[in-house]
Amino acid sequence: MSDNANVIDQSKPSIARVYDYMLGGKDNYEVDRAVGDHFKLNLPGSVAIATTNREALVRAVRELAAAGLTQFLDFGSGLPTANNVHQVAQKINPDSRVVYIDNDPIVLAHGRALLATDERTTVVQADVRDSADIRVNPEVTALIDFDQPVAVIFSALLHHLNDDEDPHGIVRYWSEQIPAGSSVFISHFRSGHNDETIQAESTLQSTFGRGRWRTEEEIIALFGDLRIQEPGVLPAAIWNRDKAEDEVGLRAVDSKLTVWEELIVAAIAEKR
Numbered sequence: 001m002s003d004n005a006n007v008i009d010q011s012k013p014s015i016a017r018v019y020d021y022m023l024g025g026k027d028n029y030e031v032d033r034a035v036g037d038h039f040k041l042n043l044p045g046s047v048a049i050a051t052t053n054r055e056a057l058v059r060a061v062r063e064l065a066a067a068g069l070t071q072f073l074d075f076g077s078g079l080p081t082a083n084n085v086h087q088v089a090q091k092i093n094p095d096s097r098v099v100y101i102d103n104d105p106i107v108l109a110h111g112r113a114l115l116a117t118d119e120r121t122t123v124v125q126a127d128v129r130d131s132a133d134i135r136v137n138p139e140v141t142a143l144i145d146f147d148q149p150v151a152v153i154f155s156a157l158l159h160h161l162n163d164d165e166d167p168h169g170i171v172r173y174w175s176e177q178i179p180a181g182s183s184v185f186i187s188h189f190r191s192g193h194n195d196e197t198i199q200a201e202s203t204l205q206s207t208f209g210r211g212r213w214r215t216e217e218e219i220i221a222l223f224g225d226l227r228i229q230e231p232g233v234l235p236a237a238i239w240n241r242d243k244a245e246d247e248v249g250l251r252a253v254d255s256k257l258t259v260w261e262e263l264i265v266a267a268i269a270e271k272r
């Protein structure tokens, strides 16, 4: 990590802060809102990528916790928002332990404040590309027992890694660290081979130098040897919706997806 990696830079937009803005959060600056407003004004409807992803993540954590998983490793966790992973998991199993990992210093700053009294949850500032360092980080190993099943979460993260940053290798590394009975959740931009995909990808690449809309085949390949659970890889807007009858205010499961809702998908896979 460079010397100033823990300094919040307000002169450049950050992925975490732009996403926070798209979700209606307040932990962002003018420079981030300019990027978010570009999406809102020029790519109307694109905010659904953020909102439907977040809703799918909450459903995923509920499902993983209900299946008995009590250890969560959440990569690219983002800024605290409504229904954070530890809150959703601990509501089902109060003993759940959660490690949030993000390379953006603002996540550490806000996360530490949120979690000041929660001994079962921590935030680690680290780059997901540094897998081996994260694996031995004392804050990680204090909460996660890698001999017991772990839920590994890559929610809206891997599309922020370009191909030469080896997102497949990162998922493979963590799949090898966790025992049978563990699960991996991935949500990811899916290419629609359309103008919306091209414009959104071009905006992210020109802003951050990263942001890849991968094909469904490429996303399935990210899971490697893990077994993808039913209902498979589906748009986040409808993924696992039949198991979330308690949610209100969401789009009807059987109504037609918008072009933007088609551009992010989700799935859980298990290690056997």
Ligand code: SAM
Pocket: 015, 016, 019, 053, 054, 057, 075, 076, 077, 078, 079, 101, 102, 103, 104, 107, 126, 127, 128, 129, 154, 155, 156, 157, 160
């Ligand atoms: N996982 C949350 C969710 O789904 O709601 C937040 C997703 S947000 C779109 C992507 C997050 O990944 C940001 O908080 C960003 O800082 C983080 N991120 C991007 N590249 C990363 C990297 N190389 N290592 C760790 N975190 C990264």
